[in-house]
Amino acid sequence: xxxxxxxxxxxxxxxxxxxxxxxxxxxxxxxxxxxxxxxxxxxxxxxxxxxxxxxxxxxxxxxxxxxxxxxxxxxxxxxxxxxxxxxxxxxxxxxxxxxxxxxxxxxxxxxxxxxxxxxxxxxxxxxxxxxxxxxxxxxxxxxxxxxxxxxxxxxxxxxxxxxxxx
Numbered sequence: 001x002x003x004x005x006x007x008x009x010x011x012x013x014x015x016x017x018x019x020x021x022x023x024x025x026x027x028x029x030x031x032x033x034x035x036x037x038x039x040x041x042x043x044x045x046x047x048x049x050x051x052x053x054x055x056x057x058x059x060x061x062x063x064x065x066x067x068x069x070x071x072x073x074x075x076x077x078x079x080x081x082x083x084x085x086x087x088x089x090x091x092x093x094x095x096x097x098x099x100x101x102x103x104x105x106x107x108x109x110x111x112x113x114x115x116x117x118x119x120x121x122x123x124x125x126x127x128x129x130x131x132x133x134x135x136x137x138x139x140x141x142x143x144x145x146x147x148x149x150x151x152x153x154x155x156x157x158x159x160x161x162x163x164x165x166x
Contacts, residue, residue, distance in 0.1 A: 013037075038131055041104070042165070045127045046072055048100055052120055055092045056084035072133065072165050080159040083117055090115040093123070104130055121161065133165035 015029040050068050069075055084092065093115040101108050104127050125135040140158040 041127075041131050042072055042133075044100070044103060045124065045131070045133075046070075048096065048127065049075060049124065051096065052084060052089070052092050055088040056082075072163050075161070075163040077138075077160045077162055080117070080161065084120075086116045089117040089120045093120060097123075100127065124163075128163065128165070131165060133163060136162045136164055138162070 013033070015026065015033055017023070017026045046069060049072075053069075083089075090112065094112050097108075097110055097115075100106075100123065101110075106123070106126050108123070108126075121135065128135055138160050140160060142156045142158065143153050
């Protein structure tokens with residue numbers, strides 16, 4: 001079978017079943033396509049996160065982040081306070097919004113006035129749905145006792161995020 005014949009067996013990248021084909025071979029081709037598509041999407045999400053995290057340590061668009069996530073599941077217990085701030089997240093989203101919105105068919109509306117760190121996290125959450133993953137948020141409370149009054153306690157809530165993928 002030539003490459004041209006192989007291309008004719010696909011519609012928009014998805015393998016099609018032709019009359020006379022063996023059904024089991026078709027299912028193998030379809031499964032391979034779905035697996036490759038899923039892996040490609042996971043790599044794209046990982047790239048998105050790595051580029052975004054590189055913005056927190058850079059003064060410009062130079063990517064000088066010392067740590068890169070190599071797998072999605074490594075994004076665990078990431079504290080919100082250590083993520084890129086709203087200004088850096090806005091710069092990042094202005095540059096990459098359209099590319100990732102189109103690739104993942106998110107149908108989100110571009111509004112650079114609203115871009116914040118929470119918007120980036122929501123964006124990641126929507127992208128993860130396409131690979132059957134979730135972005136989990138945990139709240140961690142810390143109580144600090146006041147020196148002058150035992151009744152007054154300051155409660156600080158830390159938010160941390162983790163990615164769960166199958």
